[in-house]
Amino acid sequence: MPTTAPTTPRDLTRDSDLVRAARRQDVGRTPVWFMRQAGRSLPEYRAVREGIPMLESCMRPELVTEITLQPVRRHGVDAAIFFSDIVVPLKAVGVDLDIVPGVGPVVAAPVRTRADLDRLPELTPDHVPYITDAVEQLTRELGPTPLIGFAGAPFTLASYLVEGGPSKNHERTKALMHGDPELWADLCARLAQISGAFLRVQASAGASAVQLFDSWVGALSRADYVAHVQRHSAAALAAVADLDVPRIHFGVGTGELLDLMGEAGADVVGVDFRVSLADATRRLGPSYAVQGNLDPALLFAPWPALERRVREIVEEGRQAPGHIFNLGHGVLPDVDPDVLTRVTALVHECSTRS
Ligand code: CP3
Numbered sequence: 001m002p003t004t005a006p007t008t009p010r011d012l013t014r015d016s017d018l019v020r021a022a023r024r025q026d027v028g029r030t031p032v033w034f035m036r037q038a039g040r041s042l043p044e045y046r047a048v049r050e051g052i053p054m055l056e057s058c059m060r061p062e063l064v065t066e067i068t069l070q071p072v073r074r075h076g077v078d079a080a081i082f083f084s085d086i087v088v089p090l091k092a093v094g095v096d097l098d099i100v101p102g103v104g105p106v107v108a109a110p111v112r113t114r115a116d117l118d119r120l121p122e123l124t125p126d127h128v129p130y131i132t133d134a135v136e137q138l139t140r141e142l143g144p145t146p147l148i149g150f151a152g153a154p155f156t157l158a159s160y161l162v163e164g165g166p167s168k169n170h171e172r173t174k175a176l177m178h179g180d181p182e183l184w185a186d187l188c189a190r191l192a193q194i195s196g197a198f199l200r201v202q203a204s205a206g207a208s209a210v211q212l213f214d215s216w217v218g219a220l221s222r223a224d225y226v227a228h229v230q231r232h233s234a235a236a237l238a239a240v241a242d243l244d245v246p247r248i249h250f251g252v253g254t255g256e257l258l259d260l261m262g263e264a265g266a267d268v269v270g271v272d273f274r275v276s277l278a279d280a281t282r283r284l285g286p287s288y289a290v291q292g293n294l295d296p297a298l299l300f301a302p303w304p305a306l307e308r309r310v311r312e313i314v315e316e317g318r319q320a321p322g323h324i325f326n327l328g329h330g331v332l333p334d335v336d337p338d339v340l341t342r343v344t345a346l347v348h349e350c351s352t353r354s
Helices: 009-013 017-022 043-049 054-058 061-075 088-092 114-118 129-142 154-163 171-179 181-204 222-228 230-238 255-263 277-284 296-300 303-318 337-351
Strands: 097-100 104-107 147-152 209-213 247-250 268-270 289-294 323-327
Touching (some): 017 209, 017 323, 043 061, 061 129, 061 337, 088 154, 104 154, 154 171, 181 209, 181 222, 209 230, 277 303, 289 303, 296 303, 303 323
Parallel strands (some): 147 209, 268 289, 289 323
Antiparallel strands (some): 097 104
16 A cells, blocks of 8 residues: 655645745735734733733643634634744743733843853753644644744844843844944854744744744844844744745834845745835845735724725735735734724735636
8 A cells, every 4th residue: 555644734734825925936815914913902812811921821832722723713814823922932941031011021130241141041842842732733723724933033032131121222232232242143143043943843843934023123234234133043044944934034124124134044024014015026036025014003094095005015915926915013902803804805805816
């Protein structure tokens, strides 16, 4: 009897529009998902999270599975994004931090010296068994719908660690980068290991694509990005290079960095709402798909204005080598979730290939 290789979760999603668009292959219609699609915009999310702190909820596979599936069921999006947070792997290796509602990640003892760095261990899969469990459970339930795993990029993680919390100007981070470039490089190399290992755990357990979030790297010039950041993001992305998962690389305000972020090892470059997809495609050339880029605030506009903008983005995306429809940044907590459902249906309807 001929033996057939066992079917893996990724075999089931290989022909999904999301994976195909990421690989610049033709699609039946433009795939769509939303950054922060799981979260406070959904009443069913608020209900299951009640009384459970954010970081604790990320460590419960049953709850992670339910929360990750909620927006897929409700909106009919083309992908699930794993419910977790960019600081979960830092917590897992022992960093004393919390996610404070309305504030974001807050670190008890910021990392600013060589001794602080020496206390930050590498991440192994044994630090995060609950991530493996949740991804395995999720991919079983998702079937042909791809799961996107993710991690924070070294610069964005370093900013939280060095500043001790969210920062507008990243002043201590930039002071360290320029004042002690050797310590900065060693810190980013450690964070690249942690991010890369976190991506690898998710991809090994069955995620079909990964996204590296460098949310705050738009604060840097091209020169500083090349000198102090790019190789570390490249190292994080390289950790899954052999695993057959498309890699998405996203930041906010990164119009001037798009080509450099692609070069770091991405298949798809995320574009925020400040640059049109047509400009982004010109800047990136033929080797990358793009993801984006509806302004999340436009979800509050009257439907005709929103509809016009969605149609424009879909049209611009059709000129790109590949396009995944998304927002230019995360869903805002006060948005009416029915609008997201309607946008999903509109993207599908107006992009269906004959
Ligand atoms: O649906 C999804 O997109 C998946 C889940 C997800 C979360 N955080 C859940 C979350 C993802 C992909 C992230 C990534 C993340 N976390 C980033 C990169 C993406 C981005 O927005 O640029 C960043 C910078 C963080 C750090 C962070 N964590 C912030 C700024 C906040 C918001 C704090 C607040 O309360 O306003 C968090 C908390 C967080 N992460 C929430 C969620 C759903 C809100 C917590 C809650 O519901 O109580």
